[in-house]
Structure formats: C-alpha cells, structure tokens
Amino acid sequence: MNKNIEQKLLDKNTNPTSMRILVYDFLKQQQIAMSLSEIESHFYKADRVTIYRTLKTFEEKGIVHSIQENNTTKYILCHDECDEKTHKDWHLHFYCKICKQTTCKEDFTIPQSESSAYRIDEIRLFGKGICEQCLEESLQ
Ligand SMILES: [Zn+2]
Ligand SMILES: [Zn+2]
Ligand SMILES: [Zn+2]
Numbered sequence: 001m002n003k004n005i006e007q008k009l010l011d012k013n014t015n016p017t018s019m020r021i022l023v024y025d026f027l028k029q030q031q032i033a034m035s036l037s038e039i040e041s042h043f044y045k046a047d048r049v050t051i052y053r054t055l056k057t058f059e060e061k062g063i064v065h066s067i068q069e070n071n072t073t074k075y076i077l078c079h080d081e082c083d084e085k086t087h088k089d090w091h092l093h094f095y096c097k098i099c100k101q102t103t104c105k106e107d108f109t110i111p112q113s114e115s116s117a118y119r120i121d122e123i124r125l126f127g128k129g130i131c132e133q134c135l136e137e138s139l140q
Contacts, residue, residue: 033074033102096131
C-alpha cells in the first residue's frame, strides 16, 4: 500500500520520505480537514516542525490544500488535478457549527471566468452551517 503513496508523491515531484508517506497515509484516511495540532497528536513521536514542514511542502506541490478557519489552518488532501503551479480546489469549505468539522463541498464550486486577461491563483470560499449528519440528527 505504501508503494502507491510513494508513487503518488513522486507523481507530484515530491521525494517520498518516510515522514511524508506517514502523513499522506494519515490524511488519506480522513474525511474531514485536520489542523496541525490534530495531525500532531496522531504522530506524537514526531516533532511539530517536521509535520508543519511536511504540510507546507504538500501544499506547494499540490498534494494538500489548506482551509483558514477562524484562527486555525486545516489541511485536506487535494484531487489529482492539483499540481505545483495551481490548486484547483475551487469549492466550498464548510464548517459545521454542531460537530465542528470542516469538509469540502464539491457540489458547490466557484464558476471560472473565461477571461484570460488576469490570473487567479487562489480563491477561498468558506461557509458555516449544519452538516448533513447533524441536520438529520436534529430532525429525529
Ligand atoms: Zn489542491
Ligand atoms: Zn455536523
Ligand atoms: Zn477542499
């Protein structure tokens, strides 16, 4: 299984060090965006700086995208279309006020402009509300 991750990292021009493989593997298992401290508490043996650098490298290489949420930054894996030059995660990031989880809502995307007279490198779209699960539970 780690062979797959190694290949994924290589495809994104990233040297597959053991730490990077571990972090990638962990993020791959998450359905929600994770903050540095959440990731850190999973890797209690690794130091914070190493994990932070790993995430920064991943972000530069189009492997993860970050979400600004109040005062925290959360990270979540990108789709294959992202690369070193551009992130294509132009979708809504949604924070649930009840379970406090942040997820990507890909059915809610930003329309792309046809104009090539300018270049957008980054757009952030952030929403707050109640997620599917919490909404369902509140109706029961
Ligand atoms: Zn991305
Ligand atoms: Zn929720
Ligand atoms: Zn996203």
